[in-house]
Each structure stands twice: as structure tokens, then as C-alpha cells.
Amino acid sequence: MNADVLLLTSRLVSTEIDAPLREALGCPEPLEELSAEFCRLFVGPRPVCPPYASVQRGEPMVGGRAERRLKDFAARHGLDVVVPPGFAVLALDHLGVELALLHHLGDGPVAAELLDDHLRPWAPGYLRLLEESARLEPYVSAARWCREELT
Amino acid sequence: MSTWTLTRRDLLRAAVVAGAGAAGLGGIEVVHQLSASPGPTGQTTGAVRRVASMCQMCTTACGIIANVRDGRLLTIEGNPADPNSQGSVCAKGVAGPSVLYDPNRLLYPLKRVGRRGEGKWKRITWEEAYTEIADRLRAIRESGRPEEFAFQQGRNRSTDIVARFLDAFGTPSAFNHRALCSLNRRAAILSTIGDSDWDLGDFENSRYILNFGSNWAEAHQGHIPVAIRMMRARERGAKIVTFDARLSNTAALSDEWHPVRPGTDGLIALAISHVICAEELWDRDWFDRWTNYPAEKYAEHVAAYTPELAEAESGVPAEAIRRIAREFAAAAPRCTTICNRGSAAHRNGFHNDRAITVLNALVGNMGKEGGWCWHPMSAWDKKALPEPGPIAPKPTARSLIAEAKDWPLANAWQGNKMRVGEIVYLWIKERRQQISALMTYNCDQAWAWPEANLVREVLADEDLVPFHVCLDVMASETSNLADIVLPWTTYLERWDIDSRPPQGLVDYVGLRQPVVAPLGESKDLREIFPELARRIGGGMEEYFPWATQEEYFERYFAPVPGGFGHMRTAGVYVDPAKKPNYLPYEKELTPEDLEGTRTEDGVIHNAEGPIGVMVDGVARRGFGTPSRKVEVHSGFVADRGREADREISPLPVYEPIPGHREQLAQGRLIMISFKWNVHNAHRTMQSKWLQEISHTNPAWLNPATAARLGLVHGDWIEVTSYRPIDPQVPRGDGSRVGSLRTRVHLTEGVHPQVIAIAHNAGRTTGGPVASNGRDRAVLPGHEPPDHGRVWWAGSLSVAQNDILPIYPDPVSGQQAYHDTMVTVRRIEGTA
Numbered sequence: 001m002n003a004d005v006l007l008l009t010s011r012l013v014s015t016e017i018d019a020p021l022r023e024a025l026g027c028p029e030p031l032e033e034l035s036a037e038f039c040r041l042f043v044g045p046r047p048v049c050p051p052y053a054s055v056q057r058g059e060p061m062v063g064g065r066a067e068r069r070l071k072d073f074a075a076r077h078g079l080d081v082v083v084p085p086g087f088a089v090l091a092l093d094h095l096g097v098e099l100a101l102l103h104h105l106g107d108g109p110v111a112a113e114l115l116d117d118h119l120r121p122w123a124p125g126y127l128r129l130l131e132e133s134a135r136l137e138p139y140v141s142a143a144r145w146c147r148e149e150l151t
Numbered sequence: 152m153s154t155w156t157l158t159r160r161d162l163l164r165a166a167v168v169a170g171a172g173a174a175g176l177g178g179i180e181v182v183h184q185l186s187a188s189p190g191p192t193g194q195t196t197g198a199v200r201r202v203a204s205m206c207q208m209c210t211t212a213c214g215i216i217a218n219v220r221d222g223r224l225l226t227i228e229g230n231p232a233d234p235n236s237q238g239s240v241c242a243k244g245v246a247g248p249s250v251l252y253d254p255n256r257l258l259y260p261l262k263r264v265g266r267r268g269e270g271k272w273k274r275i276t277w278e279e280a281y282t283e284i285a286d287r288l289r290a291i292r293e294s295g296r297p298e299e300f301a302f303q304q305g306r307n308r309s310t311d312i313v314a315r316f317l318d319a320f321g322t323p324s325a326f327n328h329r330a331l332c333s334l335n336r337r338a339a340i341l342s343t344i345g346d347s348d349w350d351l352g353d354f355e356n357s358r359y360i361l362n363f364g365s366n367w368a369e370a371h372q373g374h375i376p377v378a379i380r381m382m383r384a385r386e387r388g389a390k391i392v393t394f395d396a397r398l399s400n401t402a403a404l405s406d407e408w409h410p411v412r413p414g415t416d417g418l419i420a421l422a423i424s425h426v427i428c429a430e431e432l433w434d435r436d437w438f439d440r441w442t443n444y445p446a447e448k449y450a451e452h453v454a455a456y457t458p459e460l461a462e463a464e465s466g467v468p469a470e471a472i473r474r475i476a477r478e479f480a481a482a483a484p485r486c487t488t489i490c491n492r493g494s495a496a497h498r499n500g501f502h503n504d505r506a507i508t509v510l511n512a513l514v515g516n517m518g519k520e521g522g523w524c525w526h527p528m529s530a531w532d533k534k535a536l537p538e539p540g541p542i543a544p545k546p547t548a549r550s551l552i553a554e555a556k557d558w559p560l561a562n563a564w565q566g567n568k569m570r571v572g573e574i575v576y577l578w579i580k581e582r583r584q585q586i587s588a589l590m591t592y593n594c595d596q597a598w599a600w601p602e603a604n605l606v607r608e609v610l611a612d613e614d615l616v617p618f619h620v621c622l623d624v625m626a627s628e629t630s631n632l633a634d635i636v637l638p639w640t641t642y643l644e645r646w647d648i649d650s651r652p653p654q655g656l657v658d659y660v661g662l663r664q665p666v667v668a669p670l671g672e673s674k675d676l677r678e679i680f681p682e683l684a685r686r687i688g689g690g691m692e693e694y695f696p697w698a699t700q701e702e703y704f705e706r707y708f709a710p711v712p713g714g715f716g717h718m719r720t721a722g723v724y725v726d727p728a729k730k731p732n733y734l735p736y737e738k739e740l741t742p743e744d745l746e747g748t749r750t751e752d753g754v755i756h757n758a759e760g761p762i763g764v765m766v767d768g769v770a771r772r773g774f775g776t777p778s779r780k781v782e783v784h785s786g787f788v789a790d791r792g793r794e795a796d797r798e799i800s801p802l803p804v805y806e807p808i809p810g811h812r813e814q815l816a817q818g819r820l821i822m823i824s825f826k827w828n829v830h831n832a833h834r835t836m837q838s839k840w841l842q843e844i845s846h847t848n849p850a851w852l853n854p855a856t857a858a859r860l861g862l863v864h865g866d867w868i869e870v871t872s873y874r875p876i877d878p879q880v881p882r883g884d885g886s887r888v889g890s891l892r893t894r895v896h897l898t899e900g901v902h903p904q905v906i907a908i909a910h911n912a913g914r915t916t917g918g919p920v921a922s923n924g925r926d927r928a929v930l931p932g933h934e935p936p937d938h939g940r941v942w943w944a945g946s947l948s949v950a951q952n953d954i955l956p957i958y959p960d961p962v963s964g965q966q967a968y969h970d971t972m973v974t975v976r977r978i979e980g981t982a
């Protein structure tokens with residue numbers, strides 16, 4: 001599992017690209033364009049790719065069963081998640097949270113449980129949608145690489 | 152699409168930056184809970200907390216109890232302690248969680264980065280939003296023309312804080328939706344009894360109820376409180392007779408349904424009055440004692456309104472009218488009327504509702520148990536629970552649009568300014584009043600207003616509306632045309648003091664409180680307005696001295712026994728010493744009341760105005776009208792009319808809708824709108840639970856009409872609407888307004904001269920649920936993520952408001968929703 005891909009994708013789906021990250025990525029687009037793309041994809045109005053397991057798995061409400069199951073998983077393994085202020089994360093079934101957990105866990109049985117029970121049922125399909133829907137790099141490539149890592 | 156591609160080499164560099172979080176510097180961080188002992192799978196953590204609050208899926212404000220676990224709302228049920236709704240809620244109320252957790256909710260402040268309406272947004276911080284809005288508003292305020300800041304509200308249950316902010320700012324440009332709603336009904340009741348603008352029939356104790364076009368089982372401002380009492384009365388044998396152009400679910404729950412031609416309800420009431428007078432079934436003593444017009448003369452007035460005339464106009468058989476008149480009078484005083492948009496939302500709606508109101512006076516049921524009642528308070532007791540000071544003075548600046556002087560009754564009552572909402576955007580377009588900034592609050596005028604396309608045109612024009620801030624819980628046709636969108640909390644995440652006209656005739660007060668913490672970065676006006684006031688400055692901030700919303704409500708609820716703490720636990724308070732508002736007019740004035748008064752023509756005045764009336768030698772409170780009696784003859788409305796060069800009959804009359812007879816003879820139909828039980832305004836179409844139940848709106852046509860037009864069930868039709876032919880209405884030249892395409896639903900449940908279309912449909916934005924999959928919000932060729940589960944995607948859903956002409960009743964300004972003339976023709980194919 002490529003830790004860099006997980007980390008970068010987690011960050012990209014959770015908040016806008018800021019100046020240091022833009023520079024590190026070498027994005028030619030101005031920050032405002034990148035922010036508008038982030039909004040279009042993940043925030044809305046009417047986001048194209050809401051990055052929540054609950055929404056992608058057809059629950060009518062954000063969070064819901066998917067978040068409850070993830071919370072149970074985290075509690076059982078003594079894990080807690082701290083989302084920085086300003087991140088567009090409403091519930092813990094957010095892809096950014098699940099990828100951060102996977103990155104943290106590395107390899108092993110707990111990571112395998114996370115992958116099998118929480119990520120694989122929805123994330124590969126979601127990442128394909130993201131890859132097809134995104135109009136700008138780095139979202140396109142990150143989505144593709146991340147999907148390759150998960151499958 | 153960018154031509155640049157990310158490489159694996161960029162990735163490594165970027166991961167270092169993105170992964171600063173691993174060191175606690177930026178990304179999502181995972182930590183081990185050292186003390187946490189792993190629990191077994193599948194166990195629920197934490198207990199369910201029950202939080203009392205108030206619904207606001209519609210304006211009825213029923214008491215609710217929210218079941219919350221681990222900070223998440225699970226379900227909503229009714230609060231039995233609420234005296235109005237008594238533990239009942241409707242389907243919309245139950246669906247609250249689906250709005251709270253709607254995947255398409257607005258949860259971050261957004262600023263447009265493209266053209267207005269282009270749909271390109273970026274997130275901004277609240278700090279940035281506050282700065283930009285405050286700078287704009289401060290400049291307007293300091294320019295000395297505060298009226299150029301306009302506030303457009305939809306259903307506003309936070310009236311205290313809204314008025315406080317607008318008054319402190321100094322703008323009179325507060326635009327509401329009353330003229331699109333209940334203006335005529337309110338004006339009719341106010342002019343007749345003065346005490347109140349809202350009748351509250353004592354249905355529970357009634358034996359006979361005449362319903363003129365109120366859909367209380369599905370919609371209505373008093374929906375659940377009325378419906379539960381009606382059903383109890385009916386179980387005890389009361390009879391309910393409904394006049395409606397359409398077989399609504401209310402009509403279906405009645406004992407009798409009579410289809411009526413729209414705009415003739417008042418004539419039916421006058422014909423019933425005719426029978427009651429002619430056959431002397433009246434309570435003549437009461438009428439002569441308590442109204443300002445002799446029964447004998449009223450009988451002469453209604454003599455022309457025969458049941459035969461009513462039959463010819465309305466379609467209700469004369470014999471049925473006679474029978475109903477006799478039954479109604481025989482049940483007196485335990486009989487009452489109820490009416491609403493079916494009778495009031497017409498060009499002649501003011502007189503319709505006056506005629507209906509006076510019918511009650513004729514049988515002497517007013518204020519009596521089981522009769523036609525009311526309560527002087529439309530909300531809580533504002534003397535016992537005054538608004539915490541300091542209170543800002545009312546604005547001195549003038550707003551031409553808010554004053555709407557062409558419509559004499561719109562703002563005729565002090566403290567009850569109703570405005571003429573449907574002309575706002577027309578007048579902005581005509582540049583009658585300069586608008587420099589517009590704030591939209593809980594309103595989707597770009598979808599919900601008559602001639603909504605005109606509203607969209609105005610909102611898209613940066614010359615006409617240079618700055619537009621929209622505050623709502625969801626993306627809408629209106630928020631799409633804003634410069635800044637602010638994410639509003641749902642009613643489940645915010646505070647209010649609230650209550651409705653009390654259906655049990657004893658006033659009460661309720662608390663709306665957050666049942667969960669606000670999602671995302673959403674905020675309520677109660678947080679936004681004080682902050683804006685501080686930043687605008689110039690003294691505005693002085694009116695917002697409290698540090699927290701809780702502190703404000705501690706002060707507000709201090710007079711309640713147990714204070715704010717009681718309200719937070721119980722959600723509601725009723726003063727046990729208060730009695731139902733029966734026979735308030737008979738109350739004798741005390742010697743203290745009479746001190747320093749003078750009596751003129753029987754009316755008792757003190758320094759502030761009339762306070763009572765001499766009846767059979769006794770000084771009584773009477774009614775809140777100038778004559779202190781029921782004003783069957785209203786000199787007040789006639790005078791207001793004269794001032795505006797409009798003739799308003801002081802007696803209830805039937806005025807046929809201009810142009811209807813001629814156009815009906817040509818085969819045109821009258822188009823009406825209606826509401827389903829699971830839908831309210833734009834917001835309910837956002838709920839997946841509710842849209843699953845009702846998501847389509849074919850046009851209802853009577854089979855006889857369809858046969859005449861050569862139509863069968865399911866046919867596609869084009870409906871074309873026309874402006875009224877009426878010099879007293881803006882642009883009343885009979886010209887074409889627009890067309891819509893829909894399909895035919897054949898039913899006997901609609902009057903043959905009517906085409907009925909539900910108006911809770913035709914959203915084009917808000918996501919796939921709200922728009923039946925039309926708002927794909929993805930690249931062409933890709934299904935939206937939830938599309939597969941919107942199993943009704945592609946169902947017919949047509950926006951009716953676009954083809955409704957702006958049509959204010961010349962007397963009051965009430966939008967004549969149900970008077971639009973249309974032609975219908977069969978077309979091939981689809982929408």
C-alpha cells in the first residue's frame with residue numbers, strides 16, 4: 001500500500017488545496033480555480049461526488065449506518081480521529097477519514113478489516129466516479145492511483 | 152480540463168505537505184485512545200435523549216420530541232404537552248431527519264467565482280462572509296438610504312430577531328409572503344371583528360362545520376391542531392360540509408363535498424345567508440345587539456343573492472344550499488365556518504371571506520362554545536413575555552414597495568402590515584425603488600413566486616440587484632442567483648420563542664431548541680445578525696447586548712415559572728389560570744376601565760381610543776372595531792378605498808371575476824393550484840422520504856371536460872395561461888403569460904371548469920431528489936451518484952408558478968392564485 005497516495009488523497013478530498021500544497025504539486029491553476037473545483041466535487045451546492053460512504057451506498061441521510069459502523073470499528077480498536085477546523089468533513093464515513101485511518105494502520109489485520117468492511121464496499125466505485133467527474137488535476141490522478149491501491 | 156498531469160514524482164513532494172497532519176500540523180489525525188477499552192461489536196453506545204422542541208417543516212409549529220443518541224437525531228414524535236398539536240405530528244414533521252441530514256444541504260459559506268447564476272462557487276470562511284456583507288451594508292446605511300437594503304423572507308418563525316435587526320439597521324424594505332398566502336382572509340376578519348385576523352372555530356365542540364376551501368387535513372397554517380379537533384368532532388357526530396373546486400383529502404374526510412367554481416365561495420355564503428334571513432332561521436337578537444347593521448337591512452342586502460343565482464355561478468345545486476342553510480342554522484350556536492385559500496386567494500377574496508364571516512354573525516355563534524371563535528393573540532402573550540430590551544425604534548425611512556399604496560387594505564392596520572409580495576420584483580424591474588443589497592431568508596422566490604421567471608430575470612441582473620446574499624438550508628433556484636450563500640441551520644439546530652394562534656383558545660408559549668449541534672458550518676440568524684450588527688456598527692450593536700443566545704432566552708423566558716429551565720425540559724408553557732376566549736365581547740368594563748372615558752353614539756372612548764360599547768345600558772368590551780361591534784358594514788374599508796381611488800363596498804358582496812364568464816363561455820378553463828399532505832414549500836421537495844411518497848403533478852381534469860377537448864387519461868397537453876382582463880391589475884391586458892407541458896389525470900374529483908395542478912413540483916435544482924433526477928449536477932453522460940436510488944427519476948414534475956400571472960386583488964393586494972384563465976390543447980410527445 002502506497003502511504004503517500006493514501007495521505008494525499010485523504011487530504012485532497014477533505015479540504016481545498018492551499019498555497020504550499022499547490023506549490024508542492026506544481027499545479028498551474030490559480031488557487032481560486034482549484035477551490036471552485038473542490039467545491040463542485042465535494043461541497044456543492046449539489047456536490048458531484050459527495051465523499052461519504054452513507055451517501056454513496058444509498059442512505060438518504062449523510063452519516064447514518066455507515067458512520068455508526070465506522071465509529072464502532074474505531075472504538076473497538078481504541079482509535080480516535082481529529083479533524084482539523086475548516087475541513088469539509090461532516091461525518092466519519094468521509095473518505096478522507098477512512099483513508100487517514102488506513103494510512104495510520106499500515107498493514108495487518110486491523111487494516112484488513114477496515115479495508116474489507118468499510119472501504120472496499122464503496123471506495124473503488126466512488127474513486128472511479130471521481131476520476132471521471134474531476135476536471136482538474138491532481139484530483140484525476142489521485143483518484144486513479146488511490147483506486148489502484150485499494151483494489 | 153487541464154492539460155497538466157500529476158506525476159508520481161510530484162506525489163512524493165505533495166505527500167510531505169499533505170501529510171504534515173501525521174505530525175499534527177494539518178491533515179486528519181488519528182490518535183490512540185489509551186484509556187479506551189475495546190467494546191463488543193454492534194453495541195449501541197449512549198442512551199437516547201428526548202429533547203422537546205417545535206417543528207417547522209411548515210408554519211404550524213407543532214410541539215415535537217426529538218430522540219437523539221450520541222449527538223445524532225434518530226426520530227421525531229409529537230409532544231403531548233403542546234396544547235395546540237397535543238402530541239400529533241404529520242408526515243412532514245416525522246421527516247425532519249431527512250432534511251437535517253440531507254446530502255445536498257448547504258453547510259459552508261460560499262461565494263460565487265463565476266458570473267451570477269453560472270454555478271461556480273468557492274468556500275469562504277464566516278469571517279470573510281461577515282466582512283464582505285457588513286462592508287456592503289454599512290455603506291448603504293451610512294449613505295442615508297437604509298431602505299436600499301431589502302430583506303426577503305419566506306416563512307419566518309424568528310420574527311423577534313429579524314425585526315430587531317431590520318429596525319436597528321433602519322430599513323423598512325422588509326418583504327414577506329403574506330399577500331401570496333392569507334392576506335384576504337386576515338383583512339376580512341380584521342375589518343369585521345377587529346380583535347384578531349385569524350378565526351379559530353371551536354371545532355371540537357361544534358356540531359356543524361362549513362368549510363369553504365380550507366385544506367386543513369393536508370396543508371393550512373393550523374394543519375394538525377385543526378385536523379385533530381375536526382376528526383374528534385366528527386367522531387362525536389358533527390357534520391362537515393366542504394366546498395372546494397377539488398376533492399382534496401380534506402373534502403374526502405368531510406361528510407359532503409360540493410365542487411364549486413373558483414371565486415364563488417362568497418356567493419354561496421351570501422345565498423346561505425339569503426335562506427337564513429328569508430326563513431328567519433337567524434339569531435336576530437344577537438345580530439341586532441352585536442353588529443353595526445340591522446338584521447332587517449342585511450336581509451334586504453342578501454335578498455338578491457338567491458340560491459338559484461349561486462347555483463348558476465358556482466355549480467352547487469340551489470336545493471343543497473337551502474338544506475345546508477337550514478342545517479347550519481339549526482345547529483347554532485354550535486356551528487362554525489372555516490375558510491382559507493379556496494375562498495380567499497381570489498380577486499374577490501376579501502368579499503368572499505367577509506361574506507363567510509358575517510354568516511356566523513347571522514346565526515349568533517360568534518365567540519360561543521362550538522361556534523366561530525378567535526383569540527386576540529396570534530402568538531404568545533407579549534405583555535407577560537415582553538421582548539428583552541433595548542428595542543430599536545421603527546424605521547423612519549420609507550419604502551415604496553413595502554407601502555404598496557395602490558392596494559388600500561394591504562397595510563391598513565397598524566401593527567399588521569401585510570405588504571404586496573407578488574409585485575416586489577416587478578417593481579424592482581420597473582425601477583420604482585432602488586435596491587443596493589438584497590438578503591433572502593428561507594425563501595425560494597425564484598421558484599415559488601407568481602411569474603417566477605420574472606423573479607429570476609431580476610435576480611440575475613446585477614444592475615437591478617447589485618448584491619444578493621441568500622441564507623437557506625438548501626440550494627435553491629434563488630440561492631443559485633446569489634453572490635454569497637450562507638448555510639442556515641435547520642429548525643432542529645436552532646433557537647426560537649414561538650407559538651401559533653391557539654386552537655384551544657388559551658394562549659401558550661413554546662421553545663424551539665437545538666436538538667443536535669449545527670451541522671457543518673451552518674449558523675442561525677440569531678448568531679449572524681448580532682455579529683453583523685457589531686461589524687456594521689453605528690449604534691446597531693447596542694441592540695444586541697447579550698453574549699449568547701441562551702442568555703437572551705434566559706431573559707425572555709424569565710417570567711415563566713421555572714424560567715428557561717422549564718422551557719428546555721417541557722418545550723411549552725400554558726398559564727393554568729387562563730380560560731378559553733369565549734364571549735370576550737360581553738365582558739363588562741370595570742369602574743377603573745371607565746375612569747375618564749367619554750361615550751359617543753354608544754361607543755366608550757378613553758384617551759387612546761374606543762375601549763367599549765354600551766349594550767342595553769351596560770358598558771361592555773365589545774369588539775376591536777371602530778364601532779366596537781361586528782362591522783357587517785365597514786366604513787373603515789370604504790374609507791381606505793376612497794383614499795386610494797378604489798371603490799370598496801362596505802357590505803359583503805359578490806363581485807364576479809372580471810372576464811371569467813366570457814372566457815369560460817369560449818371554453819377556457821380556470822387553473823388552480825394545490826398542495827399535497829407531504830409537501831410544504833421548496834424545502835420538503837428536498838426530503839427523500841417525502842419525495843418518495845409524492846413527486847409528480849399531472850393536471851387534474853374532469854372526464855366531461857376531457858371528452859369535450861378530446862383528451863384521454865395520460866395524454867400530453869399544453870396549458871397556456873393569460874393575464875387577467877382587468878384595468879385594476881398591473882399589466883391586466885389579457886395577454887399570454889406562458890405555457891407548460893404536462894399530462895392529464897382524469898378524475899371526477901375536480902370541477903368541470905377547472906384544471907388543477909399541484910404546485911409542489913418543478914424544481915430544477917437542489918439535487919436529484921428535489922428535481923426528480925433533472926438536476927444531475929455531474930458531467931453530461933454520467934449518472935448522479937444517487938440517481939439509481941431515485942427510483943422516480945424522470946417522473947413528470949412541472950413548475951406551475953412560472954405561468955401564474957402576477958395578479959393582486961385590487962382591494963387588498965392578495966395574489967389571486969385561483970383565477971388564472973388557461974387554454975388546454977393536446978400535443979404529441981413529451982415535455
Ligand code: SF4
Nearest residue numbers: 206209212213241244
Ligand atoms: S403540521 Fe407542520 S408543524 Fe405540524 S408536524 Fe406537520 S409539518 Fe410540522
